[in-house]
Each structure stands twice: as C-alpha cells, then as structure tokens.
Amino acid sequence: MEYSIWDKDFSAWIIAARSNQVTKKKVYKRKLMKKEIVLFRNNDGVVSALKDQCPHKGLPLSQGKMRDGNIVCGYHGMSFNGSGSCVNAPCLSTDETCPSTKVDSYTVKEQDGWVWFFWGNDQEVLAEGPPSFPQDKKFRWFELEKQIKAQPHFILENSFDCTHACFVHKTFFRDGPVQMANAELEETDYGMRVKTTEEDGRKVRITKYLPWKAKEVFHTDEYFKPFTAYVNYHFGLGKHRIILTCSPEDEDTTRVFTRTGVQAGIFSGLAAFILRWLTPVIIAEDVAAIEGQSHSYRTLGGRYQELRNADVPAIWMFSIYRRFFEKRPTGDKRPKSVTYKL
Numbered sequence: 001m002e003y004s005i006w007d008k009d010f011s012a013w014i015i016a017a018r019s020n021q022v023t024k025k026k027v028y029k030r031k032l033m034k035k036e037i038v039l040f041r042n043n044d045g046v047v048s049a050l051k052d053q054c055p056h057k058g059l060p061l062s063q064g065k066m067r068d069g070n071i072v073c074g075y076h077g078m079s080f081n082g083s084g085s086c087v088n089a090p091c092l093s094t095d096e097t098c099p100s101t102k103v104d105s106y107t108v109k110e111q112d113g114w115v116w117f118f119w120g121n122d123q124e125v126l127a128e129g130p131p132s133f134p135q136d137k138k139f140r141w142f143e144l145e146k147q148i149k150a151q152p153h154f155i156l157e158n159s160f161d162c163t164h165a166c167f168v169h170k171t172f173f174r175d176g177p178v179q180m181a182n183a184e185l186e187e188t189d190y191g192m193r194v195k196t197t198e199e200d201g202r203k204v205r206i207t208k209y210l211p212w213k214a215k216e217v218f219h220t221d222e223y224f225k226p227f228t229a230y231v232n233y234h235f236g237l238g239k240h241r242i243i244l245t246c247s248p249e250d251e252d253t254t255r256v257f258t259r260t261g262v263q264a265g266i267f268s269g270l271a272a273f274i275l276r277w278l279t280p281v282i283i284a285e286d287v288a289a290i291e292g293q294s295h296s297y298r299t300l301g302g303r304y305q306e307l308r309n310a311d312v313p314a315i316w317m318f319s320i321y322r323r324f325f326e327k328r329p330t331g332d333k334r335p336k337s338v339t340y341k342l
C-alpha cells in the first residue's frame with residue numbers, strides 16, 4: 001500500500017547533495033520536498049541553499065552563474081549571497097540601491113561528505129543536527145544516486161525484504177531460496193535493527209564468486225528514522241556496507257543516495273572495482289520492482305495481504321516509519337525472532 005508523507009507535519013534532516021556536487025564554480029539545482037532549490041559554496045567553502053527563483057523577475061537562479069561566492073542571476077545580473085541578500089544590482093541609476101527583498105534561504109549542514117537540508121520546525125531536531133554516517137577508513141567507498149518513481153517507504157522497505165533477492169537478484173545474489181534463515185528484530189531509539197543469519201554461507205550464490213570460502217554469512221540491517229537504511233553484510237572475510245538515504249522530491253519521485261563500502265583484505269581494491277560496476281545493475285533490478293509495486297498500488301489501490309514470517313522485518317520498518325510521521329509513540333515493540341527460507 002502507498003503511504004503519503006505529504007500531509008504530515010514532521011521535522012527531519014534530509015540529504016540534499018553529496019559534498020562534491022556543490023562547488024564554488026557552479027550552481028547545483030535540486031528538487032526536494034516539492035521545493036526547487038539551488039545549492040552553492042561561497043569563497044570560504046560554506047554551503048548555502050536558496051529558493052531557485054530570482055526576486056526581481058523570477059528567473060530560476062539555477063540559470064545564473066557563480067562569481068566571487070555569489071549567484072549572479074542570468075536575466076539582469078543581480079547577485080545574491082548565501083543568505084539570499086542582494087549584494088550587487090548592475091543596472092541601477094545613481095540614486096537607487098540594491099533591492100532589499102531576500103531570496104528564501106534554507107538551513108543546510110555539511111557532514112561526512114553529504115549536505116543535509118533541514119525540513120520542519122522542531123528546534124530539537126534542528127539542534128541535534130543530521131545523522132552521522134562517516135566513511136570507515138578500513139573500507140573502500142563509492143557513491144551513487146538514483147531517481148526512483150516511488151515514495152520513500154517502498155524503497156526503504158526493500159532493504160528489509162530479504163527474500164526478494166532470490167527472484168529480483170537471482171543472477172548475482174541467489175537463485176531461489178536454499179536454506180532457513182533467522183532474523184532477530186529489535187526496535188531502537190533511532191528506528192530498528194535486524195540481524196539475519198543463514199545456516200551455511202556456502203549455499204548462497206554470491207559467495208561462489210568470492211575468492212575465499214564464506215561459511216558464515218549474516219547481515220545487520222538498521223533503519224534510521226525517517227529516511228535511511230544501513231545494511232552491513234558479513235561474508236566470512238569480507239564486509240560490505242550500504243547506507244541508503246531517501247530524499248523525497250514530490251509525490252511521484254524520490255532521489256536515493258547510496259554510499260557503499262567494501263572491505264575484503266587484500267582483495268578490497270578488486271572487490272570495490274567489481275561492486276562499483278555491479279551495484280548499479282543490482283539497483284536497477286530493485287528499481288524495476290519498487291516502481292512496479294508503487295505503480296500498482298497507485299493505479300489499482302489495495303494493501304499488503306498474505307504477509308508471512310519473511311515479511312516481518314519490512315513490516316516492522318514500515319510501522320515505525322508510519323508512527324514517526326503520525327507522531328505516535330514508538331519503542332513498544334518487543335524483540336522478535338522469525339525464521340523463513342532464504
């Protein structure tokens with residue numbers, strides 16, 4: 001079923017961009033929470049976000065240029081600084097001054113290589129700052145970004161829905177369920193955690209590609225309210241992490257930022273090289289499933305039915321997500337253990 005966040009009053013830090021997408025040279029344009037925004041850096045390297053509209057005659061500021069840390073509008077050359085104030089208007093007579101109207105500005109904060117945008121009014125959430133997902137130096141990291149035609153919960157739930165791997169990712173991950181898996185679920189103050197363990201890692205297709213025997217295979221998947229999933233895989237010697245965070249654009253579209261890390265001893269470089277190529281293929285498989293699911297509920301209505309043990313982790317995540325947006329209390333779920341074939 002589709003769940004809308006658009007009529008909800010909530011506060012959150014939402015990813016706006018990767019740090020390297022925002023420069024002093026070029027204006028970076030994004031749509032986020034139905035707002036058209038521009039991001040840029042001033043000469044000191046500080047990132048700012050403004051509404052993408054010149055207060056003079058409405059040209060999108062994203063059609064302008066950067067000069068000396070300010071945006072110069074492409075229509076009549078007025079310049080605006082990071083707080084949205086006009087600092088230069090070239091076509092004034094000698095008795096005129098710069099317009100006093102400011103461009104709407106938004107609160108952004110750069111942290112761990114991402115630029116986060118503050119949405120809402122809750123001063124506590126503002127003061128807490130964005131969630132922190134530093135890049136562990138022992139891992140090789142790469143970043144990807146994808147626009148998906150679905151609401152965030154379908155995308156996040158996918159990270160907690162393991163059995164889809166047997167069908168959606170049968171080429172690379174696993175060709176059908178091969179053995180029993182156990183999932184231990186626990187609600188946390190930030191969301192939830194689920195540890196999924198398989199009896200024998202050697203039965204999993206992906207481990208056949210590894211240059212070592214991964215007898216032990218498990219993964220810990222965490223949900224950080226409201227828009228982030230953090231997946232940690234352990235394949236014997238190797239570790240693979242994916243931080244996936246959703247940035248809602250509008251009722252149809254979510255932009256997803258992923259940060260993937262791999263650690264595999266002397267094979268780390270090779271593993272990162274292969275995964276850098278493979279991950280977009282895997283993501284495309286997920287996107288096809290998620291967009292299909294979203295389209296079907298949007299056009300035909302309906303709701304989840306016939307849920308089984310394997311669906312419990314994703315349903316927990318969805319319920320914690322809903323309670324976040326509905327400001328309903330969380331933290332009352334008892335730890336749970338479920339078994340299913342994977």
Ligand code: FES
Binds near residue numbers: 055057076077
């Ligand atoms: S519209 Fe931007 S300077 Fe005129």
Ligand SMILES: [Fe+2]
Binds near residue numbers: 158164165168169286
């Ligand atoms: Fe998937």
